[in-house]
Amino acid sequence: MSLYKLGKWICAVIFYPLYRIKVIGQHNIPKEGPVIVCSNHISNADPPVVGITNSRDIYFLAKEELFKNRLIGGILKGVHAFPIKRGMRDRNALRQGLEILNNNHVLGLFPEGRRQKNGEIGKGLAGAGFFALRSEAYIVPCAIVGPYKKFQRLKVVYGEPIDMSGYREEKASAQVVTDRIMEEIRKLHKIHS
Template sequence: MDLYKVGKALCSVIFYPLYRIKVVGKENIPKTGPVIICSNHISNVDPPVVGITNSRNIYFLAKEELFKNKVIGGILKRVHAFPIKRGMRDRNALRKGLDILNENHALGLFPEGSRQKNGEIGRGLAGIGFFALRSQAAVVPCAIIGPYRKFKPLKVAYGKPIDIQSYRDEKASAQVVTDYIMEEIRQLHKIHSEKG
């Protein structure tokens, strides 16, 4: 049994009506090839919401603590999640992420590393810049515009892939690339927040 597909179907049935999810820009996600989905982080529900609002099967990085419980850890592994130590400086996780991209899969990241409960978009960790620079993956910004409230609209907006080739050519630092990607997410969030 493919637990990812089962989980995606179940979450769709629950979350779409519960949060009245509206998806914008889904066509901006490449249907094939390596892609990094970069989203702001406002709730524990963000990973399944990002997972159900696009057509790609996404491999998510998840904090290492979640895998300490054998049951939860086992489920997470079966739905394409893998652990990373806090700070995104975990070499094994970084290597695993690059392997996923080299196999033309989609990698889901929340660059802020932890939830921003005030709704603001914080500074991203350098790990996302590392993945963007070390792979040829398309980098797609995602803005989750909440908050999560039962039966109140929640918008998930996907922007066009971010062109970072010039940063690759210049051998820019991972943090510089991360800051650029986070600014794209902020602008996407601002545009779609104003549109309502």
């Protein structure tokens, strides 16, 4: 059993009963081909929660600082996370993300770039739009409707893939595309709050 599968199993055993997780719209995640799952970010538990509610393996970007500890860095790599330098354009992370999509995998992104502890959905960074425009991936918005409180319902809602063809044809800016993705996440969050 791979470290990813083991980690997913352990997290599922803990998080499903602890947060009474309800998954909505899982059928909106394409079974094959490149996919970018874009979610709001409210807790450090978001990556494992998105991971366990998705039938496919997800590769997540994680802040570079987490990889400085060799043990933690090794575990993160084993569960398909890869580092990104925050606050600057990280060409290596962008290249790696595109490679993941070119190999028909799922890339998990939190476009806000950091947790929004107040529960509000913040402005997204242009990185999500970059990946959406530079790949042929399906873009699936995801809303985590919290809060993370023991034995209270936590919802993970997957919306229908966003049609990117028009944005790709008109060569829209990465920020415009990210704003569109965030708009869909906000809609899902509002409907299911």
